[in-house]
Amino acid sequence: xxxxxxxxxxxxxxxxxxxxxxxxxxxxxxxxxxxxxxxxxxxxxxxxxxxxxxxxxxxxxxxxxxxxxxxxxxxxxxxxxxxxxxxxxxxxxxxxxxxxxxxxxxxxxxxxxxxxxxxxxxxxxxxxxxxxxxxxxxxxxxxxxxxxxxxxxxxxxxxxxxxxxxxxxxxxxxxxxxxxxxxxxxxxxxxxxxxxxxxxxxxxxxxxxxxxxxxxxxxxxxxxx
Amino acid sequence: xxxxxxxxxxxxxxxxxxxxxxxxxxxxxxxxxxxxxxxxxxxxxxxxxxxxxxxxxxxxxxxxxxxxxxxxxxxxxxxxxxxxxxxxxxxxxxxxxxxxxxxxxxxxxxxxxxxxxxxxxxxxxxxxxxxxxxxxxxxxxxxxxxxxxxxxxxxxxxxxxxxxxxxxxxxxxxxxxxxxxxxxxxxxxxxxxxxxxxxxxxxxxxxxxxxxxxxxxxxxxxxxxxxxxxxxxxxxxxxxxxxxxxxxxxxxxxxxxxxxxxxxxxxxxxxxxxxxxxxxxxxxxxxxxxxxxxxxxxxxx
Numbered sequence: 284x285x286x287x288x289x290x291x292x293x294x295x296x297x298x299x300x301x302x303x304x305x306x307x308x309x310x311x312x313x314x315x316x317x318x319x320x321x322x323x324x325x326x327x328x329x330x331x332x333x334x335x336x337x338x339x340x341x342x343x344x345x346x347x348x349x350x351x352x353x354x355x356x357x358x359x360x361x362x363x364x365x366x367x368x369x370x371x372x373x374x375x376x377x378x379x380x381x382x383x384x385x386x387x388x389x390x391x392x393x394x395x396x397x398x399x400x401x402x403x404x405x406x407x408x409x410x411x412x413x414x415x416x417x418x419x420x421x422x423x424x425x426x427x428x429x430x431x432x433x434x435x436x437x438x439x440x441x442x443x444x445x446x447x448x449x450x451x452x453x454x455x456x457x458x459x460x461x462x463x464x465x466x467x468x469x470x471x472x473x474x475x476x477x478x479x480x481x482x483x484x485x486x487x488x489x490x491x492x493x494x495x496x497x498x499x500x501x502x503x504x505x506x507x508x
Numbered sequence: 509x510x511x512x513x514x515x516x517x518x519x520x521x522x523x524x525x526x527x528x529x530x531x532x533x534x535x536x537x538x539x540x541x542x543x544x545x546x547x548x549x550x551x552x553x554x555x556x557x558x559x560x561x562x563x564x565x566x567x568x569x570x571x572x573x574x575x576x577x578x579x580x581x582x583x584x585x586x587x588x589x590x591x592x593x594x595x596x597x598x599x600x601x602x603x604x605x606x607x608x609x610x611x612x613x614x615x616x617x618x619x620x621x622x623x624x625x626x627x628x629x630x631x632x633x634x635x636x637x638x639x640x641x642x643x644x645x646x647x648x649x650x651x652x653x654x655x656x657x658x659x660x661x662x663x664x665x666x667x668x669x670x671x672x673x674x675x676x677x678x679x680x681x682x683x684x685x686x687x688x689x690x691x692x693x694x695x696x697x698x699x700x701x702x703x704x705x706x707x708x709x710x711x712x713x714x715x716x717x718x719x720x721x722x723x724x725x726x727x728x729x730x731x732x733x734x735x736x737x738x739x740x741x742x743x744x745x746x747x748x749x750x751x752x753x754x755x756x757x758x759x760x761x762x763x764x765x766x767x768x769x770x771x772x773x774x775x776x777x778x779x780x781x782x783x784x785x786x787x788x789x790x791x792x793x794x795x796x797x798x799x800x801x802x803x804x805x806x807x808x809x
Contacts (some may be wrong), residue, residue: 314803332723354725361723371718375531387529388724432722 284309284439285363290339292325293489297316299325300340300501307440307471310505312463314482316504317477317496322474324368326496327442330473332356333364344439350501361389364433366443370425372417378424379404382432389436400435406453406461407431422449430458440471447478455481463488529719530712530732535786537740540704543742544789545751547697549557550784551690558686559781562774565679567670575668576605576649578638582662586701590660591636597655598640603647610637640665694792697741702796705737709804730801741793745786755784 284343292300292457299322307313311507315323328334329341332348343359351359383393383400390391393400404410407427409420417425426449433441441462447455459481466472466489476482485491493504578598582590591609599697610618615637649667656663709716711757719729756773774781 305572331721354727357720357723357725359723365721367721371714371721373529373531373718380528384529384719385722388719388722388728390728422637482656 284344286310286342288337288340290329290341293331293337296442298499303501305501307473308470308472311471312466312491314493315473316477316493321496323496324444327444327475329363330442331360339387361436362439364438364441366429366433366445368445370429374417376418377414378409378420381417382428382435385436403431403435423454426450434465441465445475446474446478447481459485460488516599530715536704536708539754540740541744543700544741545748547648547693547747548785548789549752550749551693551747552756554686554689554693554747556773558683558757559774561679561682561686565676565683568679572778574642575665576640578640579664579666580636580655589664593660594638594663597659601647603642603645603651603689604640605643606641606672608639610639628752694788697789698796701737701741701793705797705800708733709801724807730798733801734797737797738790738793742786742790745789749782749785
């Protein structure tokens with residue numbers, strides 16, 4: 284669904300990623316690891332089209348990103364759920380409205396999805412915090428809310444940047460099991476993390492591939508985990 | 509059927525969600541409101557000015573064009589005879605509908621604004637005036653002048669063109685100045701709203717970023733801002749227009765002595781004209797914000 288072919292990315296001060304290729308197929312489950320600053324977030328940004336590759340081709344749902352207009356990118360993003368490292372909420376709206384925001388911006392009825400939203404809030408354990416503003420939530424609560432927002436549109440691909448960075452192990456396992464569940468429904472998952480425990484736990488539940496960014500290149504990490 | 513039902517429902521829903529995605533901003537909102545109100549207030553006056561000068565130009569050209577004056581300068585004992593002779597000439601001239609000797613009372617009334625009511629007319633060597641009204645076909649003023657010169661040496665025909673033309677020209681110029689002012693006010697308001705919208709877009713860069721990331725199309729984001737600024741501009745312009753109209757309504761009326769001039773203000777159905785100002789303000793705000801927002805969004809991913 285998202286395909287990178289010999290992609291390079293250059294910030295202007297040298298290449299951060301070189302000749303990277305990856306195919307996020309339906310039902311695939313990938314972890315992305317690597318030291319801080321190696322380019323994990325940049326890699327994800329290339330996937331959700333916030334950055335454009337300086338070389339190579341990125342395809343999203345069969346279309347070349349280079350040839351996509353702004354509206355095409357907006358529509359493609361509705362099929363990609365992203366959990367950002369810093370969550371990215373609208374700080375003046377209560378968390379329940381933030382979670383429902385993808386529905387609102389794509390013109391879907393939030394009232395028709397009220398039950399869904401309710402279930403989702405319940406699942407991420409934020410039902411009682413629905414009317415709180417993002418600033419009033421703890422780091423872990425914000426992370427859970429970000430995941431809820433990423434999946435509310437039932438996207439085909441879910442990209443997560445350190446989704447368990449701020450949550451305890453119990454919550455990490457719950458987040459993971461939701462992602463595994465979504466993966467079993469055929470969705471492609473890509474998680475950037477350096478939480479090795481999370482990767483090990485996931486490997487016992489799904490057939491996950493672990494990728495590592497090293498020296499600007501993407502490598503398949505093997506049994507060393 | 510479902511389609512038709514869903515359209516208003518859809519509009520209500522999306523407009524509701526767009527309304528809330530941009531955080532409320534007290535200060536810039538008030539500045540926009542104030543600017544729109546001030547501009548609308550000025551626009552009311554510019555409109556009143558161009559209306560009044562338009563009326564003036566029409567009136568002067570219409571009233572003065574059809575009338576002329578014959579002035580008879582003669583020694584006191586000859587004046588009656590000469591007046592009679594002139595009247596005879598006028599009555600036999602083709603194209604003159606009416607000729608009327610202006611009496612002492614009327615002359616006194618005409619001079620009163622300048623010399624006061626107690627003017628001893630008899631003591632002054634005033635010329636005799638005859639008002640001439642032409643008919644539809646009009647008369648040959650050169651021919652009339654020659655005949656008058658032959659019959660009564662003291663009679664001079666003044667057909668007003670000499671001073672009517674510059675007056676009408678001045679009034680016309682005044683009307684175009686009023687219209688130019690309205691155009692300038694409109695453009696300035698557009699510029700101010702575009703600046704305010706730009707400031708709001710910059711202040712809400714994070715909101716726009718988040719909306720783009722979760723799949724909002726530019727049109728959705730633009731609508732949120734356009735809606736806000738259009739409503740503010742219309743609201744401000746309504747207040748400004750109302751204040752402007754009240755001020756114009758309470759302007760002191762021009763006195764009958766200056767009846768030759770015209771009151772600055774609106775007459776009859778022209779009172780509806782300023783009501784178009786809030787509408788225009790809304791249109792200007794709509795396009796200015798739209799233009800600013802789309803321009804700004806192109807710089808983001």
